[in-house]
Amino acid sequence: MEESEVIASLAALAQPVRLRVFRALVVAGPAGLTPTALAEQLGVGATTLSFHLKELTHAGLIDQEREGRHLIYRAVFIRMNALLSYLTEHCCAGQPCGPTPTCSSC
Numbered sequence: 287m288e289e290s291e292v293i294a295s296l297a298a299l300a301q302p303v304r305l306r307v308f309r310a311l312v313v314a315g316p317a318g319l320t321p322t323a324l325a326e327q328l329g330v331g332a333t334t335l336s337f338h339l340k341e342l343t344h345a346g347l348i349d350q351e352r353e354g355r356h357l358i359y360r361a362v363f364i365r366m367n368a369l370l371s372y373l374t375e376h377c378c379a380g381q382p383c384g385p386t387p388t389c390s391s392c
Contacts, residue, residue, distance in 0.1 A: 287368040291346065295369050298345035303330060304338045311348055311361040318351075318360035 299305050306328050311319060319327070325335050339359060342348045346365050350357050377383050 287372045292372050294345045298341050304342055307338055318358040320356050
């Protein structure tokens, strides 16, 4: 994943409603959700939701598919995993990651 893609993804998620939408779609899994279901679940108006769905789609974090008369939105798990991999690529400088030892004198 390129740095510019990482920045776009993180910027898209750095907004409370978009983060909630993305998390809801991750939980929904491959079945995805319609905008109506998302709006009801999150208590967000249709116009507001539409704006946030567009931003997440533009960042490549979600996609949409038409099924009959409905649009289904889904998280793009490949993109999500690529973002997580980018963020943890050099985690802990090659050392095992875990809880920070507590200071005995603190």
